[in-house]
Amino acid sequence: MRPELLEQQVLAMYDVRGIQSYIFKSNAAKEIVGASALVEKIITDGLQAYVDTQKAGEDETMSRYMMDWTKDDPKAFLEHPEVEMQILFIGGGNAYVLFRQGRECEKVNRFLAKYLLDRTYSLNLAAAVVPKTDSYMEDYEAINNRMREIKASMPLNMPMGAMPFMAADSITGSPLARKDTDGNYYSTEAILKRTAFPKQVDEKIFDNMVTEKGNSSTLAVFHIDGNSMGNTIRKEMEETVGYEDAIAKMRQLSLRISGNFRETVDEMKAYMDSLTSKIKDAGKHKLYREIIVAGDDITFVCNAKLAIPAVKFFLENISKKGEFSACGGIAFFNSHFPFSDAYQVAEACCESAKKRAKQNECRGDGGKVGNFMDYQICTNIRASQLDAYRDRHYVADGKSFIFRPYYVPFEEDKWNMNGKNDCYDISRLMYWLKYFAQGEKSQEAPMARSKAKKLRDTIPMGGAELDGELSFLESRGYLGLKEAKKDAAIWYDALEIMDWLIKEDE
Numbered sequence: 188m189r190p191e192l193l194e195q196q197v198l199a200m201y202d203v204r205g206i207q208s209y210i211f212k213s214n215a216a217k218e219i220v221g222a223s224a225l226v227e228k229i230i231t232d233g234l235q236a237y238v239d240t241q242k243a244g245e246d247e248t249m250s251r252y253m254m255d256w257t258k259d260d261p262k263a264f265l266e267h268p269e270v271e272m273q274i275l276f277i278g279g280g281n282a283y284v285l286f287r288q289g290r291e292c293e294k295v296n297r298f299l300a301k302y303l304l305d306r307t308y309s310l311n312l313a314a315a316v317v318p319k320t321d322s323y324m325e326d327y328e329a330i331n332n333r334m335r336e337i338k339a340s341m342p343l344n345m346p347m348g349a350m351p352f353m354a355a356d357s358i359t360g361s362p363l364a365r366k367d368t369d370g371n372y373y374s375t376e377a378i379l380k381r382t383a384f385p386k387q388v389d390e391k392i393f394d395n396m397v398t399e400k401g402n403s404s405t406l407a408v409f410h411i412d413g414n415s416m417g418n419t420i421r422k423e424m425e426e427t428v429g430y431e432d433a434i435a436k437m438r439q440l441s442l443r444i445s446g447n448f449r450e451t452v453d454e455m456k457a458y459m460d461s462l463t464s465k466i467k468d469a470g471k472h473k474l475y476r477e478i479i480v481a482g483d484d485i486t487f488v489c490n491a492k493l494a495i496p497a498v499k500f501f502l503e504n505i506s507k508k509g510e511f512s513a514c515g516g517i518a519f520f521n522s523h524f525p526f527s528d529a530y531q532v533a534e535a536c537c538e539s540a541k542k543r544a545k546q547n548e549c550r551g552d553g554g555k556v557g558n559f560m561d562y563q564i565c566t567n568i569r570a571s572q573l574d575a576y577r578d579r580h581y582v583a584d585g586k587s588f589i590f591r592p593y594y595v596p597f598e599e600d601k602w603n604m605n606g607k608n609d610c611y612d613i614s615r616l617m618y619w620l621k622y623f624a625q626g627e628k629s630q631e632a633p634m635a636r637s638k639a640k641k642l643r644d645t646i647p648m649g650g651a652e653l654d655g656e657l658s659f660l661e662s663r664g665y666l667g668l669k670e671a672k673k674d675a676a677i678w679y680d681a682l683e684i685m686d687w688l689i690k691e692d693e
Contacts, residue, residue: 413483551602
């Protein structure tokens with residue numbers, strides 16, 4: 188920290204780097220679920236641990252260090268000089284904290300960095316600090332700009348790996364350093380994650396999710412991220428200047444954002460529960476697991492058949508709550524595929540969806556960004572480099588033969604966006620998905636699986652081969668396909684995931 192900040196009031200912002208990659212670093216369910224539990228409230232737990240070290244009576248400590256930002260007096264720091272530290276609010280996984288003196292902030296920064304190291308072994312803390320002024324919005328912009336600079340230049344420091352003479356973890360390469368009660372050796376990081384694994388959770392949680400082990404063992408990880416949340420905050424706060432009004436208003440806004448996303452997540456979980464019996468008799472087991480829900484940042488692992496219905500449901504319902512919208516990315520993968528790579532694919536799909544959503548021709552009135560979703564089947568670890576992977580594997584006749592990402596329309600189109608994105612509407616995917624998987628009125632029965640697979644394999648060969656296959660299918664009673672050839676890219680999207688449709692008769 189700069190010396191001139193040590194004796195003045197400062198605003199600090201804390202962010203933990205690499206949480207998602209930390210969680211999915213392992214393929215062991217116990218370590219993935221344990222890691223998600225470990226990092227759930229890591230910053231607030233760390234700040235509370237620092238407060239607990241202060242030598243004072245309980246009442247005095249509580250009055251000097253104010254931790255309950257959802258209930259305490261928002262003007263306490265401004266009106267009571269004895270308050271040394273107060274959490275302004277927590278939003279999107281970041282904590283904003285006011286300090287009476289920069290010197291105290293420096294102590295907290297050192298404590299938090301060590302706390303993360305002790306609890307997680309490899310997570311990194313990013314801390315930005317700016318001098319407090321009388322203008323909250325200027326300070327808010329300054330500290331977010333400072334955090335972007337820090338993240339851009341900050342290396343992700345990792346502990347030393349195994350030496351040539353050490354036994355190493357086969358996934359992470361970390362040295363095996365500790366032994367559990369069963370006599371198995373693990374790295375320090377793995378032991379910390381396993382220790383945090385909730386006792387009430389079944390260790391075979393992911394095995395219980397698959398539809399049929401040994402036959403259809405496909406899982407999905409999906410990542411959802413809110414659209415333009417920074418712009419939403421700036422718009423809500425644009426008339427606010429001083430801290431007196433800003434703190435209470437910012438807290439209400441943060442709680443409203445996290446509350447709406449949390450409520451929609453809970454609605455989505457209930458919806459997935461309602462679909463479970465159509466997939467398998469799961470008994471007491473869930474076919475999904477919440478990994479991270481931090482404001483508008485959401486990640487789940489689930490049965491493959493649940494992924495598209497769940498993300499579509501979420502995007503439809505978050506749009507009913509105020510001015511919110513979001514994008515989602517799904518990675519389908521075999522349960523033995525590396526979880527870390529699968530998550531990176533889901534994140535890349537989410538970014539692909541956002542890229543299309545932010546195109547000028549896709550935006551609504553006032554530049555509003557809509558709901559889009561994308562997905563990818565993981566057959567290769569290089570799929571995490573999504574654009575390059577698709578350029579290599581999904582191009583025929585010089586153009587892409589896939590159509591995704593897809594648009595999920597608003598129920599109330601207040602921003603005149605549905606019409607602009609009609610060509611991307613997910614209903615087009617759902618129509619062809621049902622056509623191939625369970626038949627349409629023009630068909631006496633669903634298309635035979637062998638014929639559907641042949642059509643899927645023909646599309647990448649180019650237009651001439653596709654025309655020949657369509658003529659053959661029409662001769663077998665599948666009418667109208669030639670006239671609908673313009674939808675061939677959507678056909679391919681549907682045929683890739685045909686096996687994971689939850690059929691209406693199920």
